[in-house]
Amino acid sequence: MQANHRRGSGQSRCGHVIKSMAVPLLKMLPDVQNLIALQQADREILRLREEIAALPKRVAVIEARLAGTRAVLEKAKSAIKADEASRRKYESAISDQQQKISKYRDQSLAVKTNEQYKALLHEIQFAEQDIRVNEDKILDLMVSAEIREKDVKAAEGKLKAETAEIEKEKVEARQRTAEDEKQLAEWNAKRDTARAGVDADLLRQYDRVAKHRGTGLSEARDHKCLACQVMLRPQTYNEVRAATQVVVCESCQRILYYDPANDEAADPAAVARRRRAHPKFESSQAWYYRANFGDHGEVFLVYINSKGTSSRQVYDSSSGRGLGDVLVREGEYRLAFPEDLTDDAIRLNGSWSESELEEWGNELPTATLDALHRDLDLARAESHSRSRARSQAAVSEHPAAS
Numbered sequence: 001m002q003a004n005h006r007r008g009s010g011q012s013r014c015g016h017v018i019k020s021m022a023v024p025l026l027k028m029l030p031d032v033q034n035l036i037a038l039q040q041a042d043r044e045i046l047r048l049r050e051e052i053a054a055l056p057k058r059v060a061v062i063e064a065r066l067a068g069t070r071a072v073l074e075k076a077k078s079a080i081k082a083d084e085a086s087r088r089k090y091e092s093a094i095s096d097q098q099q100k101i102s103k104y105r106d107q108s109l110a111v112k113t114n115e116q117y118k119a120l121l122h123e124i125q126f127a128e129q130d131i132r133v134n135e136d137k138i139l140d141l142m143v144s145a146e147i148r149e150k151d152v153k154a155a156e157g158k159l160k161a162e163t164a165e166i167e168k169e170k171v172e173a174r175q176r177t178a179e180d181e182k183q184l185a186e187w188n189a190k191r192d193t194a195r196a197g198v199d200a201d202l203l204r205q206y207d208r209v210a211k212h213r214g215t216g217l218s219e220a221r222d223h224k225c226l227a228c229q230v231m232l233r234p235q236t237y238n239e240v241r242a243a244t245q246v247v248v249c250e251s252c253q254r255i256l257y258y259d260p261a262n263d264e265a266a267d268p269a270a271v272a273r274r275r276r277a278h279p280k281f282e283s284s285q286a287w288y289y290r291a292n293f294g295d296h297g298e299v300f301l302v303y304i305n306s307k308g309t310s311s312r313q314v315y316d317s318s319s320g321r322g323l324g325d326v327l328v329r330e331g332e333y334r335l336a337f338p339e340d341l342t343d344d345a346i347r348l349n350g351s352w353s354e355s356e357l358e359e360w361g362n363e364l365p366t367a368t369l370d371a372l373h374r375d376l377d378l379a380r381a382e383s384h385s386r387s388r389a390r391s392q393a394a395v396s397e398h399p400a401a402s
């Protein structure tokens, strides 16, 4: 936070004296400046501590993933081992049956009766069938072995990549932590310096509120405490701006400060510089301001184009109350109401839905009225700077004139 972007005098950049500047001194108390530094240090310290605490958690997440991949690999490998054991079992069953068959064949040479021969033949067929069953099982295992090999290869590749990643993460986390610790030490030193520069009672107030609300300091802007959003009494706001004593927000107890660099409303030049959206030439809804509208004085007018006809409603510009009835005429509004659109009529931004307009009835809501006034101010500031630029251009073209 820089404290030196205040303006020394009540002069704007273009050299005009700002008459409305009720508060001549735009400065900050040293206590408050130190509190701003303290608040920044407190925030940074908190952020760095959180970051330092979060780094091991990130490594732990990857480590858990790594353990998961390792388990998948182990499972795939033990499945292969189990298949190999099964295969040996089937192979030995086959060789057992083959031995039986050759034994039966030997016996069949010595049999005496047809029944005995048939019985042996039956045993041989049975053994052959069992061999085929075991052979099928071995074939199944061979097919699934290819899949299992692929599983193992995939898990091994993943494990390798994850191991590399975790090593990288660990190195980064170590570096980051070291860098954070260094910054933390710096911010702690800044914090000590800032605290030493603040009055003890004020520091107690700051600490007490910060403990309960997270922050002990708040900027006052646009008549509000920015931390709790409560409107400040005009006297309180002026006291904060004057910066001659420490002021506390009555609502949240935070110590208030005012930074003119952040307050556009206090700087008319900034308001004029702010870009204004330009009303669209073709639109179904058009708002205008007239400074002198018959007997009514200052008014806002809205025209709605709809299906070949246009309507007009007039509102008092200070109260927002509707004046007279809605007028409907044939044709687009510029053709239908030419007498309204005099040279001094100012076209404004404004586009509200038809249902909103209907809901308002015969009176503009405050928010709408405020929006129209704000746009009017911007439009005037814009035309002012345009005409000045024009007259300056005229002067430089004709130096002899005037």
Ligand SMILES: [Zn+2]
Binding pocket: 218, 225, 226, 227, 228, 229, 230, 249, 250, 251, 252, 253, 254
């Ligand atoms: Zn507050």
